[in-house]
Amino acid sequence: MEKRRLKFIIPTMVIVATSAILMLVNYYEEVPTYHKILIVISATIFSGILAHGLFPHNDEEIPDEKPSNINKKSSK
Numbered sequence: 001m002e003k004r005r006l007k008f009i010i011p012t013m014v015i016v017a018t019s020a021i022l023m024l025v026n027y028y029e030e031v032p033t034y035h036k037i038l039i040v041i042s043a044t045i046f047s048g049i050l051a052h053g054l055f056p057h058n059d060e061e062i063p064d065e066k067p068s069n070i071n072k073k074s075s076k
Helices: 003-027 033-053
Strands: none
Touching: 003 033
């Protein structure tokens, strides 16, 4: 995986995990602890997948340019 893309993905996942933990602890006390853990893990993974698809990935291979001699007519 590209290092440039990881600079966006990892902080996004950390922010989502932290906010999910804070929201579940403060506002949803009636949810069992096991379910809270599953919600935080799934939200973190889902945000990582979304960030992987949405953030830029400029350091992938760039296709070769077309040869410039295609438009020249051959003289016979």
